[in-house]
Amino acid sequence: MQNDIQEVLISEEELQAKIKELGELLSSEYAGKDPLVICVLKGAFIFMADLVKRITVPIELDFMAVSSYGAATKSSGVVKIIKDLDTTVEGRDVLIVEDIIDSGLTLSHLIELLKNRNAKSVKVVTLFDKPSGRSVNMEADYTGFVLPDAFVVGYGLDYAEHYRNLPYIGVLKPEIYTK
Numbered sequence: 001m002q003n004d005i006q007e008v009l010i011s012e013e014e015l016q017a018k019i020k021e022l023g024e025l026l027s028s029e030y031a032g033k034d035p036l037v038i039c040v041l042k043g044a045f046i047f048m049a050d051l052v053k054r055i056t057v058p059i060e061l062d063f064m065a066v067s068s069y070g071a072a073t074k075s076s077g078v079v080k081i082i083k084d085l086d087t088t089v090e091g092r093d094v095l096i097v098e099d100i101i102d103s104g105l106t107l108s109h110l111i112e113l114l115k116n117r118n119a120k121s122v123k124v125v126t127l128f129d130k131p132s133g134r135s136v137n138m139e140a141d142y143t144g145f146v147l148p149d150a151f152v153v154g155y156g157l158d159y160a161e162h163y164r165n166l167p168y169i170g171v172l173k174p175e176i177y178t179k
């Protein structure tokens with residue numbers, strides 16, 4: 001698995017330090033609010049787990065599974081809802097937790113859905129942002145790291161469902177997805 005990685009972009013230590021910072025920021029932003037924190041599965045599962053441990057105010061959690069990449073390195077453009085929320089978002093302050101914003105299609109779809117369900121507020125925290133991939137206008141409210149134009153894996157992010165369990169973020173060797 002490690003042999004398929006061309007370069008480690010962000011180490012485990014750097015990830016944890018940034019997540020602590022984001023947790024502190026979100027704890028002050030959501031003081032007195034009791035937000036519903038939504039994890040976008042599968043990619044955001046590790047970030048969600050590490051982030052919520054750093055949030056010191058009361059929150060509720062829920063999970064939604066969406067997919068648009070499959071075994072490709074470009075978005076199919078079709079955002080499929082695989083598992084919906086258990087909770088109603090009406091009147092709630094919602095914080096979406098994403099691993100990465102690339103084309104922006106997943107989030108623009110989700111934000112529209114949650115606004116149509118009458119959430120009181122919808123904000124986004126993403127650990128990674130790859131602005132070079134955008135096909136729709138989309139910015140997160142809170143961002144961990146801005147990434148270069150490369151297909152990355154690890155820390156929850158996959159290629160064809162593999163590599164999610166790497167503890168760091170790495171660039172996948174192009175020969176892995178072009179073979």
Ligand SMILES: O=P(O)(O)OC[C@H]1O[C@H](OP(=O)(O)OP(=O)(O)O)[C@H](O)[C@@H]1O
Nearest residue numbers: 041042043067068069102103104105106
């Ligand atoms: O901005 P976009 O181009 O929409 O890309 C970002 C989305 O793509 C990935 O999910 P994917 O569809 O691969 O599902 P997964 O989380 O199960 O890997 C990632 O976890 C984000 O949710």
Ligand SMILES: [Mg+2]
Nearest residue numbers: 043069070158
């Ligand atoms: Mg994926």
